[in-house]
Amino acid sequence: MITIKELARKLNLSTTTVSNVIHGKTHEVSVSTIERVEKALEEYDYVPNINARNLAQNKSKIIGLAMKPRADKSSNIFKDPFISEVIGGIEKTVREAGYFMMIYASDDMNELLKQVSTWNVDGLLLFGLLGEDGAAVRRKYKKPVVCIDIYNMVCDPPVYSVGLEDEAGAYKAVRYLTDLGHRKIAFLSDDIIGVDRERFRGYKKALNDAGIEYKDDNYLKLNPWEEEIEQSLSDICRKSQNFSAVFCTSDLYAVQLTAKLFDSGIRVPEDISVIGFDDNALSKYHRPGITTVHQDMEKKGIVAAETLIRLLKGLEVEKSMNQLATNLVIRDSVKDLRETE
Amino acid sequence: MITIKELARKLNLSTTTVSNVIHGKTHEVSVSTIERVEKALEEYDYVPNINARNLAQNKSKIIGLAMKPRADKSSNIFKDPFISEVIGGIEKTVREAGYFMMIYASDDMNELLKQVSTWNVDGLLLFGLLGEDGAAVRRKYKKPVVCIDIYNMVCDPPVYSVGLEDEAGAYKAVRYLTDLGHRKIAFLSDDIIGVDRERFRGYKKALNDAGIEYKDDNYLKLNPWEEEIEQSLSDICRKSQNFSAVFCTSDLYAVQLTAKLFDSGIRVPEDISVIGFDDNALSKYHRPGITTVHQDMEKKGIVAAETLIRLLKGLEVEKSMNQLATNLVIRDSVKDLRETE
DNA sequence: TTGTACGCGTTATCAA
DNA sequence: TTGATAACGCGTACAA
Numbered sequence: 262m263i264t265i266k267e268l269a270r271k272l273n274l275s276t277t278t279v280s281n282v283i284h285g286k287t288h289e290v291s292v293s294t295i296e297r298v299e300k301a302l303e304e305y306d307y308v309p310n311i312n313a314r315n316l317a318q319n320k321s322k323i324i325g326l327a328m329k330p331r332a333d334k335s336s337n338i339f340k341d342p343f344i345s346e347v348i349g350g351i352e353k354t355v356r357e358a359g360y361f362m363m364i365y366a367s368d369d370m371n372e373l374l375k376q377v378s379t380w381n382v383d384g385l386l387l388f389g390l391l392g393e394d395g396a397a398v399r400r401k402y403k404k405p406v407v408c409i410d411i412y413n414m415v416c417d418p419p420v421y422s423v424g425l426e427d428e429a430g431a432y433k434a435v436r437y438l439t440d441l442g443h444r445k446i447a448f449l450s451d452d453i454i455g456v457d458r459e460r461f462r463g464y465k466k467a468l469n470d471a472g473i474e475y476k477d478d479n480y481l482k483l484n485p486w487e488e489e490i491e492q493s494l495s496d497i498c499r500k501s502q503n504f505s506a507v508f509c510t511s512d513l514y515a516v517q518l519t520a521k522l523f524d525s526g527i528r529v530p531e532d533i534s535v536i537g538f539d540d541n542a543l544s545k546y547h548r549p550g551i552t553t554v555h556q557d558m559e560k561k562g563i564v565a566a567e568t569l570i571r572l573l574k575g576l577e578v579e580k581s582m583n584q585l586a587t588n589l590v591i592r593d594s595v596k597d598l599r600e601t602e
Numbered sequence: 603m604i605t606i607k608e609l610a611r612k613l614n615l616s617t618t619t620v621s622n623v624i625h626g627k628t629h630e631v632s633v634s635t636i637e638r639v640e641k642a643l644e645e646y647d648y649v650p651n652i653n654a655r656n657l658a659q660n661k662s663k664i665i666g667l668a669m670k671p672r673a674d675k676s677s678n679i680f681k682d683p684f685i686s687e688v689i690g691g692i693e694k695t696v697r698e699a700g701y702f703m704m705i706y707a708s709d710d711m712n713e714l715l716k717q718v719s720t721w722n723v724d725g726l727l728l729f730g731l732l733g734e735d736g737a738a739v740r741r742k743y744k745k746p747v748v749c750i751d752i753y754n755m756v757c758d759p760p761v762y763s764v765g766l767e768d769e770a771g772a773y774k775a776v777r778y779l780t781d782l783g784h785r786k787i788a789f790l791s792d793d794i795i796g797v798d799r800e801r802f803r804g805y806k807k808a809l810n811d812a813g814i815e816y817k818d819d820n821y822l823k824l825n826p827w828e829e830e831i832e833q834s835l836s837d838i839c840r841k842s843q844n845f846s847a848v849f850c851t852s853d854l855y856a857v858q859l860t861a862k863l864f865d866s867g868i869r870v871p872e873d874i875s876v877i878g879f880d881d882n883a884l885s886k887y888h889r890p891g892i893t894t895v896h897q898d899m900e901k902k903g904i905v906a907a908e909t910l911i912r913l914l915k916g917l918e919v920e921k922s923m924n925q926l927a928t929n930l931v932i933r934d935s936v937k938d939l940r941e942t943e
Numbered sequence: 944t945t946g947t948a949c950g951c952g953t954t955a956t957c958a959a
Numbered sequence: 960t961t962g963a964t965a966a967c968g969c970g971t972a973c974a975a
Contacts, residue, residue, distance in 0.1 A: 262719060262722075264967095264968055264969085265968070265969065265970095266968075266969090274945075274946090275945060275946040275947075276946090276947095276968095276969080276970085277945070277946060277947085277970085277971075278944085278945060278946080280969070280970060280971085281945090284970085289944070289945085290944070290945080291944060291945090294944085294945085308716055308719045308720050309720055309968085309969075310657070310720065310722065310967085310968050310969070311653075311720045311721050311722075312652075312653045312654075312656040312657040312662070312721075312722065312967085312968080312969095313653075313657050313951090313967070313968030313969045313970090314968080314969055314970075315653040315951090315969095316651070316653040316654050316657055316950095316951045316952065316953090316967090316968080316969075317950075317951055317968080317969045317970045317971085318951085318969085318970070319951070321653070341686070344686050345680040345682070345685050345686035345689070346680055348680055348686070348689075349680025349707075350680075352680070352705055352707050353707070356706075356707070356708065361704060361717070361721075362704070362705055363702060363703070363704060364693055364703060364705065365697075366690075366693050366694070366697065367697065375649055376702070378603060378649045379649050379650055379651065379652045380652050380653075380702075381603075381651065381652075381653065513883065513887075516883075516887040517887055519887075519889070520886075520887045520888075520889055520891075523889045542854065542857075542884060543883060543884065543887065545861075546854075546857040546858055546860075546861045546884065546888070547861075547887070547888060547889075548860070548861055548864045548888075548889070550861075559680075605951095605952055605953085606952065606953065606954095607952070607953090615961080615962085616961065616962040616963075617952090617953080617954090617962090617963095618954085618955085618961070618962060618963085619960085619961060619962075621953070621954065621955090622961090625954090630960065630961085631960065631961080632960060632961090635960085635961085650952085650953075651951090651952050651953070652953095653951085653952075653953090654951070654952030654953040654954085654967090655952080655953055655954075656953090656967090657951090657952080657953075657954095657966095657967045657968065657969095658952080658953045658954045658955080658966075658967055659953080659954065659955095659967085660967075
């Protein structure tokens with residue numbers, strides 16, 4: 262690792278001149294020395310020491326990606342197979358913009374904030390946190406922040422956020438069910454917080470528009486922890502007898518339910534209809550194909566990273582809340598009840 | 603962000619003393635000052651500046667995770683849903699050991715090496731690269747390196763590697779098929795390099811042990827690119843008529859094939875048997891459940907990161923090549939041909 | 944057009 | 960037990 266100083270000595274120049282050439286401040290340097298320096302840079306394979314640069318400029322070119330692991334300690338957030346598409350989108354965008362990415366997956370927001378401040382992280386991407394955690398981070402961290410899938414976060418300075426039209430997406434799905442004559446429609450999720458709350462809204466709205474009353478029994482709560490999921494799915498299978506369709510808040514849950522139903526001799530869609538959310542490989546390659554709400558995970562990551570980078574560059578960002586579109590992907594897991602008329 | 607210097611001035615101490623307290627060199631400091639300093643540290647919420655520390659110590663506490671994106675430009679490596687489990691395992695281990703993780707997913711090994719050297723990365727994890735790329739990195743980078751799923755990499759200084767008993771895993775699967783009376787068994791993969799080459803070996807060995815001759819027609823090459831996969835799968839469906847079973851090198855491929863067969867009216871396992879590799883959610887929740895070879899992705903990441911950290915600490919590492927175990931998970935996608943006797 | 948000198952925050956050496 | 964000071968590599972204001 263050769264340094265600027267050594268290079269300057271070898272060339273009989275000052276560090277300033279070498280530095281100027283490196284930074285393209287060519288109008289202050291003679292053509293001949295530029296060439297000499299550039300050749301040497303190449304020859305000695307000069308690479309700047311980022312620590313020194315960051316120290317001198319009080320910057321870091323690091324974008325932190327903070328995500329909270331699920332409450333289930335033994336597991337980790339990366340267990341969700343489609344998280345990686347978001348990460349991939351972020352990584353690509355960040356790299357192409359000349360930044361670096363550091364991932365934090367700690368449970369402990371204080372720990373996170375410490376690391377962020379030690380590294381002097383230029384900007385933060387918050388992913389999958391809840392509003393309170395986000396606000397807690399915001400209170401201490403004053404540089405640009407972009408949230409992914411976090412709603413209702415009011416704080417100062419403001420944060421930008423990228424999400425999905427979750428409510429509209431769920432509405433489309435449930436509306437599709439009611440249009441096909443379904444009236445007993447369950448809502449399946451592990452909880453009704455974050456994005457699921459939005460989706461729950463869309464679900465209720467669609468019911469309402471179809472003149473269907475929502476009852477508390479309509480909510481099927483899945484316990485996704487490894488040890489309990491089988492039992493939980495069994496319970497849900499039993500309860501699902503009361504419904505003609507189940508709207509699930511993820512493809513994973515839709516597929517898990519469908520498999521369990523299959524094992525209990527209940528057929529999808531003949532005996533019960535199932536609809537998912539995400540449109541990933543799970544729903545696509547299941548048979549019957551699972552009808553689902555499409556979302557572009559990678560794009561979510563890209564848009565979030567792009568927004569953050571615009572902010573870092575001091576550019577304008579149009580909307581503080583960017584909601585990506587969804588669309589319904591119709592496959593074979595929903596029965597048309599009107600046929601039976 | 604308060605600095606040591608400011609803290610020292612506030613306490614009427616030297617930076618040395620404060621630094622000593624921070625680093626627990628208490629035997630050189632009086633008890634009373636220790637207490638004063640610790641209180642101030644707490645009160646002012648002191649956080650060290652890593653850039654300055656790294657600069658002074660010529661270390662970074664960063665572990666680089668380098669992975670090469672697939673050749674398919676439009677895609678990115680994170681599209682493989684189960685990559686994230688490996689990343690998760692690494693992240694957890696790295697964080698708990700007090701290190702940080704930086705992800706590089708560039709295609710360009712020179713670019714990678716530049717970044718690694720700018721950041722002064724302490725150790726490198728190579729994931730999903732081919733042998734040549736690994737060796738190229740090794741030639742320039744002399745600190746500890748641990749490879750994941752890279753075979754036949756001889757270089758100096760040596761690298762450690764973590765992989766799977768791929769050959770044995772494939773052998774188990776194909777042996778299971780032959781034991782059940784299958785004799786026309788195809789091998790499906792996108793290529794025969796890296797881990798797939800090992801699996802191909804296991805496949806051939808099992809054929810051989812069962813007295814079955816391998817013919818080139820047995821190899822079904824899948825073109826997994828987005829635009830061509832459907833066509834490729836159709837071709838393979840046609841060819842698969844000649845076989846009683848297909849061994850696929852991933853659950854994804856197994857599921858894709860099964861779905862395509864289903865759409866063509868060919869039933870699994872009644873008309874043809876399918877077996878996968880990975881044991882992820884795809885095979886688990888498909889119906890029929892796909893018989894597959896189990897591997898623990900997260901553990902792969904954990905073991906690799908642990909190995910690297912031992913190396914960084916100067917501890918002994920027993921084996922230079924760690925091959926994780928596999929086991930066959932029997933589900934419902936393979937037919938017992940002996941029944942028909 | 945080029946060079947000198949200092950500061951960034953930390954650690955480490957050595958002297959007091 | 961404590962303090963002064965140099966060093967790490969880079970960028971930059973200012974001087975020449």
